[in-house]
Amino acid sequence: MQADGDAGNATLEQVTAACYADIEAEDYTGARTRLRRMEAMGRTGKRLAHADWFITLMAAESDCDSRGIEQLLSDNDREFGALIRGQRVALVGPVPSKIAQGAEIDEHDVVVKFGYRGGDKGRDPETQGARLDVSYYNNSQAKLLAESNYDEVFASIRWAVCNNRKGLSHFPEDYPGLRLVASLQWLLPDTHLNAGPNALLDLLRFEPSGIKVFNTDMMLSSGRFAGYFPDGAKSIDHTRSFIKTHDPILQYQLMHRLWVCGHIEGDERFEEVMEMGLVGYLNELQKAYGANTRALV
Structure with a gap:
């Protein structure tokens, strides 16, 4: 390139x-x-x-x-920025965990999660923390939520953020407490950011005092907490996704650089993944998805 x-x-x-x-x-x-x-x-x-x-x-x-x-910021961005600026943010991924770090998560000023559709899903007090201030949604999650009682869901959190315009289009225009990320998609070489890197770049624009990442291992675990995927959802072929949509090298390099620069830190598992380095991470990714024993293409 x-x-x-x-x-x-x-x-x-x-x-x-x-x-x-x-x-x-x-x-x-x-x-x-x-x-x-x-x-x-x-x-x-x-x-x-x-x-x-x-x-x-x-x-x-x-x-x-x-x-x-500043010229990129909408009125919604400025309101959202007032919530984030100078605050300690917990970014909680959907990977199942048995580690009792829910209390530490809830102690942060702002708690951010993904794909929240109401109720207790993703709000286990012991491992995920019961709090939820901000939820990010990809297009599929936004479409699923729009087909349900989303007013009740949005009323229970402070902000909902869509990762793309297609997802945002499922809701009424100018819906309060709903905003769109400022995407760097145009800069990336024919790939999309995963939910975690996308949310981190969005949050970092508003100068939090710190971000700590929980329950995230950069796709080394394919499972998600109970209820994250809707009932009857098709299983995801992650190896196809890596090839076609989400380049794992780009994802890791970006996250690793944010970590090295001190923009983010993480729980024990996230720190372990960052310490692997790119080659170590790719070796573990191959083990997780069977690339050592079968061809990807």
Whole structure:
């Protein structure tokens, strides 16, 4: 991607892909040079501002905050930011856990979870924490929720956040307490962020005092807590998902960099996964999904 982006006849898409490649390679000077070229090629100001913020975040530069992307913020974003800014945030994943860390989760100022559809699902006081302030939804989760009594669900939490416009479209326009993430999808090389990295980048825009990740192991466990998937849902072929939709190397590199820079920390299992490094993580991923004994393609 970097070589393609260096070519004199490179397209805007190739320069954009090269910019991301520079970021992953930790060449932040090169990434900003690409931004200037992208601007000369007609890339919009809002996207450039968001990308510049992302580079600053990944470079762990001291002035990384949301003021540089003020033009990206909607009124909903500003209200949401008032909840997050300066607060200790617990980001709780859906991986089942037997570790009694619910009390620690609930002690945080803000508790963030995924795909909440009401009731006690995902709110086990012992392992997941009973609190829930913010829930993120992918398109499938948003569609499922929209077909139920979502008013009651949304009334029980402070904010619901959709990961894409398609998910948001399932609800009435300007529904209170509902917002859309500012996506970096356009910058990524033909892949999508998983729920965890997507939520982390969204939250970090609003300058929390810290984020701690719980019940998350970067897909090394394919199971989810009881009730996370609806009854009768088809099983997910994760190996196909890795190839087609969610590049695991990109996901890990991004999360690992956020961890190395001190933007996030995690519970014992998350720290263990981060300490594996990329090669160790991929070895464990292959074991988890059978790639040592069968072909993926």
